[in-house]
Structures are given as structure tokens and as C-alpha cells.
Amino acid sequence: MNYMRILSARRINLRYIRKTILVAFLILALTVPPLANFSIGNIYAASPLTNYKIGINNSQSGATDVTYTFNWTTSGTNPIKQIDIQVCTTPSGTCNAPSGFSSGTPTLSADNIAGSGRTVSAPTANAFRVVVTTPATQSTQSMNLTFTGVTNPTSDNTTFYTRATTYSDTGSTIIDGPTVAAFAVLTSSSIAVTASVDPSFTFSIAGVSSGANFNGGSGNVDVTTTATTIPFGTLSVGDQTIAAHDVTISSNALNGYQVTASHSAGLLAGNPPLASGSANVDSFTGSNASPATWSSPNGTTASTNTGFFGYSTEDSSLCTGTVDRFTNGGPNWAGSSTTGGELICNANAVTGQTTRIGWAIEVNAYQQPGLYSGTAILIATPTY
């Protein structure tokens, strides 16, 4: 009686419960199936073969006289009477033969199955069978079987599956398996060859006009460059002068690329980037690995940090180090050296990728007057 009263107090009725269950079911129907994948995956028959791997000595599609090597570890010591290996298009379900595959007249060139006497056959065109005449207790060691004279499937770039089963008799009582392992067949030309279809790699440099934008700035390019020069002109003391180039890379090959910046070695000690007689402009203090916000030269002895020259890039996904080190909070600048520093990079092939790079110079009142010159080197290299 009390129980009934409680129910009544909470106003629970069958209609409400039914609807609640319906909503819960809808929510579960949406969310549980994918989550269920976690729990119901990897359920296999008991006693699978472990460490099951396949090796083939030629992965070209349609290749003939291929050697297939199967490796696995058995689960117990039961004497093995028969081993069946099927080659299928799917890992489970009906075993359909891969197009073009043939186990031919398989020859077992090597094995370490316990027992003596072997009969090797191909019960179907996509299967291998080994029957041991006098089986013996099998230690749970790594087992390997090598078959020769096999023809690969003809489908390019496709994986196939082998299902291996061991029996204690001639095909009725399973010891281990069926266990599945995959192998891949590639294209008919998948062996390493020298490139043959005129692959090319193009590197172009174009000057940029003054008033253009560089690396987040607006109209901050001060000097118009040509493809071959950076004519900074007469510099104003205490003013950073920025110039830029557009670098374009194209390739019809698989290669990615990298462009590095450096400067040529000169006659002066320390190989400064720009020189005029015995006077020089130093490299900016930021490095390629750690470029820095521009800072004015503050040296008070001529040619010792009284002038800075540096470079930067709009590439925000470099291949080494911090990939956006020049653009994050930039423009950030690096001083050049006679060793190439990463300026632009792409690990993948590109067709017409243009990146703007920048150059900056600034001198203070202690810098000696003169016509300063030097050579900045831009080297484009494909990936290997």
C-alpha cells in the first residue's frame, strides 16, 4: 500500500516511462554504435596464430614467379597435420580470389613444421595446402613457410588478405586460426627506377615595388627591387629600410623543395654581408633558428654593430624548427651568414607557389659613409 502511495506521489505513470525510454533509445541509437566499436572490435576466434606476417619478394602487380613467405607463432604444441592458406579480397566472409592471382603449382622451399613428409598442393587457384605425413609435437616457436612460383594479383595499389588455419587432422579439427594478415600489391613499375618523364623544377625571382606589403605590414616596402639587385640607395640614419622579392617554385615531379638564404664570403674578417673597402654592415643579431623583432644598431665603433642587414620571409610553415618563427609576431628578422638558412620550404610538390621574402637594413650615425655592396645567395633545392 505504501509503495503504491509513493508511486502516486511521484506521478510516475506508464505513459511517461514509455516516452522517456523512447528518447533514451534515440540518444543511444545515435551515440552508442560508434562507441560500441571500441568494445566489439577485435573479437576473434580462440587461438589465433600470433605474429602473423607475409613477405613477398616482388610487389609488382601481375608479377610471376614470386616467392611468398608466411611467418607466425602457433598457440600450442599440438602436432599439425595440415595447414591451409587462402588468399582473398576480403579479410572475412566468403573468400573471393584476387583477380589474376595464382598459387600455381606451389613449391614449399622452406619450412620448420615439426614432423616429417610434406605434400604441397593448391586446392584452388587462390590457396596453398601443406599436409604433414607424420606430424610431431610442435613447439610454440616462430614458424615459417616459403612458397615459390606464385603469380601476384593484377590490381594495382590494392591490399589482399591471407587466411591461415592449422589442423590436427586433414581439415576438420582446427588448432589455430583462421588468422588474417594483409599484403600489398603495388603498380607494375613500382621497383626503383630513374625518373623518366622529364620532371622539372623551376625557381623564379621577381622584384617587388616600393609601397607593397611585407609580412603583415601595410605599404612597408621602401625600395623597389629587381630580380638581381636590392638597391637600398642612400640610407637615412636610424631608419629601417625594407625591400622584398617574390620567389616562385614549380615542379611537375614528386619533389618538395627548400629555398635557403646566405651571403657570399668576402675579404673582410667575419664575412659581413655588406662591405665598402674596410668598412662593413653586420648581419642582424637574430638568427635563422631564432629570428627577432627588428632592433636598431647601437654600436659606437664604426663597422661594429653600427649597421645591420637581415632577411625575413612570409612562409609560416617552414620544415624545420618553429615553423612560423618569421611570421608569428613578425616580421621577425635573421642575420644572414655564409651558411644557408631556411627561408621557404614545402615537403610536397607544388605548382607555382609564390612566397614573399624581405630584406632590411639600418645604420646609425657611427656607420662610415661609402658604397656598400654584397651578394645575397638564394638557393633552391628539391627534396631528395
Next chain:
Amino acid sequence: MKRLFIIVPLFAVVALGTFFFFHQYVVTAQVAGQGLEVSPPSQEVIIDPGTTKTIKAKLTNKSDSTLPIEVRIEDFTAKGNEGQIELTTTSDYSVSSWTDLSTNSFTLAPGEAREVTATITAPSDAAGSRFGSFVFAIKADDQPGAASISQQIASLFLVKISGPVDEKLNIISFSAPMFSEFSPVTFAINFGNEGNVYSKARGLVNVTDTFGNKVADVVVDETNIFPGAERIVNATLDNQFLIGKYTATALIYYGEDNTNLTATTTFFVFPLRIAAVVIAVLFVLYFLRKRLKKAGKALFG
């Protein structure tokens, strides 16, 4: 007065449009450039110890002006793990001292192409791999009071010396983003080369669903791995509707014996935002069920 309300904004729009058009034009303006094209970007050559072999690289002038070109051979080593290289003079795999060029300088007219030959002579005790490059440079236009640009481009060659070699690749790691909402899913295979020659890795990534059914085979492009170096190779599973847990198995072959490497990883894909929207809609429908029922009755009796 009404006209003014129309004309003034119209004028403003035209003026702003004109400004932005020319502003855009100014900030993207380029000065005429110059270009070089090499073919091939990289090539491979097999050479017997004590013999000579020639290789070629072609340079094309893609500019509108005649270019003075200098050529040299430099060695290179791997740098980073994405296939980048570094030109060097101190490589353990140097080939430059074995190599002679057919020419060291020439001029190229606009559109003209020139083939340069390098003759490689391998010592009789040579073994393993060597790595070099043709480097073509436009001679810098030195001008007082200006910095010159020296534009250079490399064409690589990888030399494998016939004979006993130690080919030994391994997969250091094979990974995919643990969770994605949608495809594409990019697999990263990090190869390490512990051998003494460069090796080519190629293969497929086999993707299966929870129930072991094949979803896709993703091609892993043929890629060289420098001895002693690592290289990350990406393969992308794209254009697939994915939901649930998946297993990816990398089936990789390398070397002259087609040695097999395998590695496995799992990943999970679920369209979280779409599911959230669907659930939210269901909740709204549930809480409005009485009103909807009433509305239904009112509409359809």
C-alpha cells in the same frame, strides 16, 4: 534631398572601390623576374666500383633576358625529416671529388636550354651510397651601393655503388590523429635508415573498420630515405564517410629484396558537431511535444 541620400552613398561606394582596387594593384605589383628550370630535380645512378658513368642535367632559361650561368658540383646531406637537403663540403657521402663537369660556365638566351654532363668515376674500393648535385648559378650582378642577388638552383643525383650493401629501414612510428570529425585523415610514417645506402620505401596503408572490413587502400608514394637519417612520409585517406573506430596497417616494401615492413595504428572518427545538432533538435522536439501535438490536432483535427 532624397537624391542626395542615394548619390552620396553611391559615390562613397565607388570611391572606396576605386581606392581598394588601385591599392590592391599597388601592393601586389611585381617587377619583371627571372627564372631557371632544371630537369630532372633528382636522379639516381648505379655505378660499379672502378668504373665511370656520365649523368646529365638540363638547365632552361625561363627569363626574357640572356643569363650568365656558372655550374659546379656540390655534395649534400639530408637535413630535417621531410626530405630537405643541405649543400655541404664535409659530407661522409661526398661524390664531388669523383666528378668532372663538361663545362663550368656558359650563357643562356631567353628560352634556351643547355645540357651539362657530369662524369663520375668510382674508386675500385667504393661502396654504399654517395650524394651530389649540379648547382647552377646566375652570376651575380655586382653593383656598388647595392646588394646583389645570386639565384641558384640544384639538380640532385644519388649514387648507389654496386656490390654488397647494408639496406636496413625501419618504421620508427606510424600515427594518425587519434580523433577526427571527418576525413581527410593523414597518416604519418616516420622511417629511419640504419643502413649504409639510401633506400626507397613504398607501399600502401590498409584501412579497415571495426568489423575488419576494408575501407580503403591509401598509396604511400615511393620515397628515398638517406642513410643515417629519418624521413616522415604522409599518406592521406580522403573522400570517405567515416564513423567509428578504424585500424590502419602500413604495408611497406623497400630495397632490392622487397623487404616488408608493417605497422599498425588505430583512430576514431565521429562527426561530433553534426551529432550534437541532431541530439539538440531531438531534445527540442521532445520538450515541445505537447505543443506540437496540440498544433497537429488544431491543423489536422
